[in-house]
Amino acid sequence: MQRRTFLAAAAAAVIAAGAGAMPGRAEDPETLKVALLPDENASTIIQNAQPLKDYLEQALGRDVELIVTTDYSSMIEAMRFNRIDVAYFGPLSYVLAKSKAAAIEPFAVGVKGGSPTYQSVVIANPAGPVKAIADIRGQTFGFGDPASTSSHLIPRALLAGKGLTAGTDYAFAHLGTHDAVARAVQAGQVQAGGMSEEIYKKLVERGTIDPAKVVVLEESKPIPNYPIVMQGELSPELKAQIRAAFLEMKDPAILKSFRAEGFAATDDQAYDVLRETAQILNLDLAKMN
Incomplete structure (x- = not known):
């Protein structure tokens, strides 16, 4: 009886968790x-x-x-x-x-x-086809995590403000982290990308990315x-x-x-x-x- 009671209680706990209860x-x-x-x-x-x-x-x-x-x-x-x-x-x-x-x-x-603000930047490889924001049309753009502010939401809004709609005017890929976006742009795996300006500067300072191969095209408004x-x-x-x-x-x-x-x-x-x-x-x- 005690074992059945325990199993019933355990099952109830699992059901409650699945229903949204927060431990x-x-x-x-x-x-x-x-x-x-x-x-x-x-x-x-x-x-x-x-x-x-x-x-x-x-x-x-x-x-x-x-x-x-x-x-x-x-x-x-x-x-x-x-x-x-x-x-x-x-x-x-x-x-x-x-x-x-x-x-x-x-x-x-x-x-x-x-x-208490920072900025997002749109970056590109100067050896590639993107020399200005308008050139992103028809290319592939690298975003970071879908839940990222400066590597997704803000650069996506910046491009929309320039008449470029994600998935319609340009293809895009979510690459996870800001440094992954920078490396992908540097390697030419994507033609442009969005990331935090502060992280961009830090990656340049560390030597992780080469400023001759990854340049800033535009900065966002303060976030x-x-x-x-x-x-x-x-x-x-x-x-x-x-x-x-x-x-x-x-x-x-x-x-x-x-x-x-x-x-x-x-x-x-x-x-x-x-x-x-x-x-x-x-x-x-x-x-x-």
Whole structure:
């Protein structure tokens, strides 16, 4: 009887999970799980973020586990099902996560040059057929992850503003990360692509891409920067500690992981521009991951 009762309870739990129930984590977890956006190679991200791990462990008085998911969609799902506590999202991936997990809270945004914004760029190989935006017509364009702001949504909107519709006026491929887009353009695998301007500059600085083989054709308008987001179910005391740890972060070695000079407070309304852009492009956010 006890075994049948246990199996029935287990089956009920599986059914509940399939119906959308969200398994929760403790309000005050002993180990804080912090996810970083998988916009570059995962091992590079983790290695560069070790100063962040050390800082947060000291500031919060608990263990911190850094996580880089396989792609944007798996990070959104991890946040949705409470498998991570704090996350560094791209603007669009945050909007997608918020649409699935209303309780999550953006609380800090990266600031550089005094501004909480960044830009997307359209790049091309100067040896190829694309010398200007108009030349993208009839070619193949490289986007990053479908849930990426600066490597999908914004360059797609920029091209649309120039009269170029994805799938009609040009073919496209989703290549995953920003650095994958840059390498594909450099190798001539795609004739042009979209990516974060900051990541482009960093790849040039590292020597990952050759600026003689990958050039910027156009920059986007400013985009609200990447938000730091936490689970709304965390205890008020822990949330206050996490918020303070980021807003008071000053060490350049730590901030380097976020391509920022510091953090400012933010909220959900700051990202309405992404929702409006998706609507203009007739993109259904619910189907984008």
